[in-house]
Amino acid sequence: MDAPNSLVLAVIGVAMMLAGYFLYSKFLAKRVYKLNAEFKTPSHQFEDGVDYVPTNRYILWGHHFTSVAGAAPIVGPAVAVIWGWLPAFLWVTLGTVFMAGMHDFGTLWASVRNKGKSMGALSGTYIGNRGRNLFLVVIFLLILMVLAAFAVVISNLLVAQPGAVIPTWGALVVAVLVGQAIYRFKWNLIVVTAVGVIALYGLILLGNAYPISLPEEGAFGLTPNAIWIILLFIYSGIASMLPVWVLLQPRDFINGVQLFVGLGIIYGAVLLATPTVVAPAVNDAVPADTPSIVPLLFVTIACGAISGFHGIVSSGTSSKQLNKETDARFVGYFGAVGEGLLALGAIIATTAGFQSLTQWREVYDSFSSGGVPLFVEGGANILNAGLGLPQGLAATILATMAILFAATTLDTATRLKRFVIQEIGQIAGVKIPTLAATLIAVVLAFALTFSQGADASGGMRLWPLFGTTNQLLAGLSLTILTVMLIRKGRPFLPVLLPAVFVLFMTIYAALVQLVDLFQAGDWLLFTIDIVIVVAATWVLLEAVISMLAAWKGPKDPEDDVALTEDQKLTTT
Amino acid sequence: MHGFGREGRRRRNRPKAERDLVPPAGPARWFQRAERGLREFYVAPYRRVFARAKRDEEDLFMMLVLSEALGVPNPASGATLELLPEMLDRMHDWHIRQGLDRSPMDGMQCC
Structure with missing residues (x-):
């Protein structure tokens, strides 16, 4: 096959996702989820100005999208193109259209139809108490994995792109100042946003001029990667305990703005530079350490194709703010499309951002050499060709962007982990204070990261395992959705088939990794993987049991019969 | 503007x-x-986070105002006594949140 132009790839990909939105999501909305504009959503039913607030759908989409999109849809594709661009491209586009969109949209709908309850609570309702405990276990693992994997990602970037060191840490200062400007000095938000973004880019220029590298031989017997990881965990521990308005809130905001700027820059540059894809469609000469494409592709790219984490956001916050049920299609499905676009951008950057096939093979010389640093390198070449930015500066911009995304996830996840630990403590009857819970969270993640060697070089063993856990969560959510649909007597195959596919790939991948980890003698990850296999098998069993029960049981009536006047939205 | x-x-x-x-x-x-x-x-x-923080603060304040009735000596009771009527409206929500079915104060029952 002739090497295609990346613009063709971008156009086909975008067209597929848009077609997915306009055609497939419409089908889902009409036939499967049967959205009803008359239905009184939880935001109206329980409106309290705090959790339940009817929100304009465009703003809600903005929140939803920025909460679900992070560094993961960049890392996954940047690793997975090692099998060639075609498999990654197909999995991202078809996955977004038939799985991620359906899943995010569906979990949002399911929660809206159940008083805005979270997927965890719904698994209690539809699968039973065991389902609920299962959910806690999976979430615990997922967050732990996120912490370790993202710390490795950031530290790799800081070493690979020393120009990003100043903007990465400087961005924290900018965020604190933004918070002060808003709450203390009550500046106009548009002015604050403009000043904040300009300051951030000023820092990028500064960092690019004065790159900071730790000495290569390290210090205190630690490699540079290890030192960065330690600093990152100290930071995330402190950041997660500060009052949110001081740091987390302004930083999330600046990042949200930055996400849109970044997507614009990448797609704008592709449009102007139209680089040729140099990577092979299907790589028939993969490096020796590359695992088999089936099933590993499907867990290497989780976010960007289907990700269980989105269900947590859909059912945790978005469902409580949805104004009309019919908005769920735009907010849920289009949120997944946004993330798919980010993943597609990462595929293009890592396959078209290099000069020749030989050069591409040189950088993708091992399964563990893929990842964000290559996205930054390739993306910088495209930015250089398309927008005329100097190569080094372009790399610093992309690296800073990726780090900021990952760092946001890191401290938000530390915070979440603390809550999960406190919740587990509560179940066990022990009250764990904030500081102790944070310490436990950080130390656990720290131990997991360093179980991969003091230089954290084994981070790539961690990544597929993270994807596996994420897919497991998605499988669990899809199971709940299927049970709901069976109970209502609706067409359920659009949900059941992806659920079967995802669960099959998850278990398959977990088993393959079990063998690898056993051979590598990585006992910590081996144990975690065993837990994943057990949990996945458990999900499968519970799924079959509850689906059979729903199949035999009486069917729930549809809206035209069941909806009382009280449950209807009265437009005033 | x-x-x-x-x-x-x-x-x-x-x-x-x-x-x-x-x-x-x-x-x-x-x-x-x-x-x-x-x-x-x-x-x-972050709306939810803020609301929760505000509520925690309010709970602490309520406890200060009612400390005497709860058996905790309060040196500033003269000042907090004046606040009682103001706090009465919010009393019901507070004692429910604290896991008390009824108001802990004898003279002031709200439910």
Whole structure:
């Protein structure tokens, strides 16, 4: 096959996702989820100005999208193109259209139809108490994995792109100042946003001029990667305990703005530079350490194709703010499309951002050499060709962007982990204070990261395992959705088939990794993987049991019969 | 922010109170809407966190005001006694949140 132009790839990909939105999501909305504009959503039913607030759908989409999109849809594709661009491209586009969109949209709908309850609570309702405990276990693992994997990602970037060191840490200062400007000095938000973004880019220029590298031989017997990881965990521990308005809130905001700027820059540059894809469609000469494409592709790219984490956001916050049920299609499905676009951008950057096939093979010389640093390198070449930015500066911009995304996830996840630990403590009857819970969270993640060697070089063993856990969560959510649909007597195959596919790939991948980890003698990850296999098998069993029960049981009536006047939205 | 051109001048020449009542037109309105949207984008994700923090603070304050009735000596009881009528309205929600079915104070029953 002739090497295609990346613009063709971008156009086909975008067209597929848009077609997915306009055609497939419409089908889902009409036939499967049967959205009803008359239905009184939880935001109206329980409106309290705090959790339940009817929100304009465009703003809600903005929140939803920025909460679900992070560094993961960049890392996954940047690793997975090692099998060639075609498999990654197909999995991202078809996955977004038939799985991620359906899943995010569906979990949002399911929660809206159940008083805005979270997927965890719904698994209690539809699968039973065991389902609920299962959910806690999976979430615990997922967050732990996120912490370790993202710390490795950031530290790799800081070493690979020393120009990003100043903007990465400087961005924290900018965020604190933004918070002060808003709450203390009550500046106009548009002015604050403009000043904040300009300051951030000023820092990028500064960092690019004065790159900071730790000495290569390290210090205190630690490699540079290890030192960065330690600093990152100290930071995330402190950041997660500060009052949110001081740091987390302004930083999330600046990042949200930055996400849109970044997507614009990448797609704008592709449009102007139209680089040729140099990577092979299907790589028939993969490096020796590359695992088999089936099933590993499907867990290497989780976010960007289907990700269980989105269900947590859909059912945790978005469902409580949805104004009309019919908005769920735009907010849920289009949120997944946004993330798919980010993943597609990462595929293009890592396959078209290099000069020749030989050069591409040189950088993708091992399964563990893929990842964000290559996205930054390739993306910088495209930015250089398309927008005329100097190569080094372009790399610093992309690296800073990726780090900021990952760092946001890191401290938000530390915070979440603390809550999960406190919740587990509560179940066990022990009250764990904030500081102790944070310490436990950080130390656990720290131990997991360093179980991969003091230089954290084994981070790539961690990544597929993270994807596996994420897919497991998605499988669990899809199971709940299927049970709901069976109970209502609706067409359920659009949900059941992806659920079967995802669960099959998850278990398959977990088993393959079990063998690898056993051979590598990585006992910590081996144990975690065993837990994943057990949990996945458990999900499968519970799924079959509850689906059979729903199949035999009486069917729930549809809206035209069941909806009382009280449950209807009265437009005033 | 009152816009430019003739419309803006007319607006600026009005007395202040009246000026604030009339929604601005043209680019100014656009600016205002963008600011509102951006503000929502800033505030909404953390609304719940703030509300919870505020409630915790309120609970602590309520305990200070009621400390004497709860058996904790309060050197500032003279000052907090004056606050009692103010706090009475919020009493019911508070004792429910604390896991008490009934108000802990003998003289003040709300349910």
